[in-house]
Amino acid sequence: MTAILEVDELSSGYGPVPVLRDVTFEVPTGTVTAILGANGAGKTTLLRTLSGLLRPTTGRVRFDGEDLRGVPVERLVRRGLAHVPEGRGVVAELTVEENLRLGGLWRRDRADARRAQDEVYQLFDPLARRRRHAGHQLSGGERQMLALGRALIARPRLLLLDEPSLGLAPRVSGQIMTLLRQLCDGSGLTVLLVEQNVRSALGIADQGVVMSLGRVVMATPAAQLRDDEQLRHAYLGF
Amino acid sequence: MDRFLFLTLDGVSTGAVYAAFALALVLIWRAARLVNFAQGAMAVATAYVGYAVVSATGSYWLGLGAAVLAGLALGALVERVLMRFVGHANPLGDVIVALGLVLLIQAVLGMVFGNEYRPTAVPFDTDALTVGGIAAMSPYDLWVLGAVVVVVALLALLFTRTSLGLRMRASAFAPEVSRLLGVQVSRMLTVGWALAAAVGALAGMLVVPTGLGLHPHAMDLVFVIAFTAAVVGGLDSPAGAVVGGLLVGLILSYVTGYLGPDTTPLAVLVLLLAVLLVRPGGLFSGPRARHV
Ligand SMILES: Nc1ncnc2c1ncn2[C@@H]1O[C@H](COP(=O)(O)OP(=O)(O)O)[C@@H](O)[C@H]1O
C-alpha cells in the first residue's frame, strides 16, 4: 500500500518555542488515520504545519511523493490537500451558498465545481434549506457540515480535519464519522482526523497515531488500540 | 425656506463626494484593518495627473480616466512597496508610515508642479439651475451625484455578485481560511488598495474644482471630513460610509450656510469628537455576531 502522506522528522513551533519534535508517521492512501492525544499535545500544530500555515523548522512532508517545502498554502488545495481548521473556519459573515462557492473558486472546471456544490446540498440536507443564511446563524452541527462540505468541493484526495465533533451532539458527530468512513470507502479519499473523542475516532479509523508533548509516542492499527485494554490504558488513559 | 432647500441640495451633492471618499477609506479598513491617512494626498496626486491630461488633450473625460487609472496604479504600488511591510506589532506603525507618505507626496507634487494653484476643468456648468424661481443644483452637481451613485452601485455589484468580490470579502473576514481554500489573499489586499485609491481619485477629480483649487494640500480638509463620515457610518460598513457622507455633507452645509464658512473646520471636529465619544463604533454598529 502506498502512502499519500509521509511525515519525516518534522519539527515546528511558534517563534522560538518548539512544539512538534521529530514527528514521523505515514498515512496510507485511502485510509482513515486518527491523531489522538491530550489537549496541548500538538495535534493542531501538526495539521497547521502539514498545510503550510506554520513552516517546519526541520524535517519534511511529502504529499503524493512530492516535497511540500516552499509550496504556498493557497496552492495545496489545488494539489488535492484540504484542511478544515480547528473551530471549523466557516466564514461567519458569508452565507452558506457563498461559503460553498468560495471552496470552488480556484477550480477551472466550473461545471464540476457546481456539480460538487449540488452534491454537498444533497449530502447535507439542512444546508440546502439554509442557503441564504449567514454562517453565524447556523448551529454547530450545520457549521461542521458546511466546513466539511466546502472542503469536499475541492474534491480533495487528502482531508485534514481538526476536531470535527467538537461541541456537537453525539448523534451528529456519529453521523459525521460514518460519512467520513463512507467517503473513504466509496471515493478513495484519505482522511487524517484529529479527535478528542477517542472512541468515535477509533470507531472509523484504520490507524491510530498517539501524540504526547509534541512527539508521536505510538502509531499502530486502530483495531489494536480498540481491543487492547492495556495499551489503551497506557497511552490514552481509559 | 428657499435657503434651506438650497443648502439641503448643496449638502447632498458635496455629501456625495464625502460618501465616495469615505467609501475608499472603508474599503481599505475592511481589507487591511487600517485607516489610510494618506488617502487625501494620494487623491490629490491622481487629480494632478488627471488635470495634466485634461490640459494636454483638452478632454475632461480622458483626464478623468487617467486619474482613475493612476489611482489604481498608485494604490497597488503603495500596498506592494510600503504598507505590506508595516506590521501590526506597533499599532501606530501604519499611521506613521501613511503620514510619511503624505509628506512625500506633497513634497513631490510641489517640486514637479509647483505650490501655486493649477488650472482645473469641469465638464458641465457650475451655475445653479433655477427651478420655479428657486436656485437648485447645478448641472455639475448633478454629474457629481450621478457619478457617485454609479460608483457605489458598481462597487455593490462587485462585492455581492462577482467571484472577485467574494474573494475580497472572504480575505478580509477570514484570511487564513481563505488561503486554505485557495484564495490568494495577498493579491486581494493589493486589489483592495487599488480599488480604494481609484475611488479616491474619482472623488478628488469631482471635488477639487468646487472651490478647493488644485494644490498639494487641496484635500486636507476633505480627508478629515470624509474620515468623520466614515466614522459616523462605522468604518466597517460601506452602506454606513454612504449614509455618513450624505449626513456630514448636509450638516456642514447647514452650518456653513447659517453660521458662515469659517465655522466649517470647527464643526467637523465637533462632529468627529461627538461620534467618537457617544458611539465609537459608528451609527450603524450593531451587536455583530462574530463566532467562528
Ligand atoms: N499560537 C500559539 N502560540 C504559541 N504557542 C501555541 C500556540 N498555539 C498552540 N501553542 C502551544 O502549542 C502546544 C500545542 O498546542 P496545540 O497544537 O493546539 O495542541 P492540541 O491541538 O493537541 O490541543 C501547546 O502547548 C500550546 O500552548
Ligand SMILES: [Mg+2]
Ligand atoms: Mg487542537
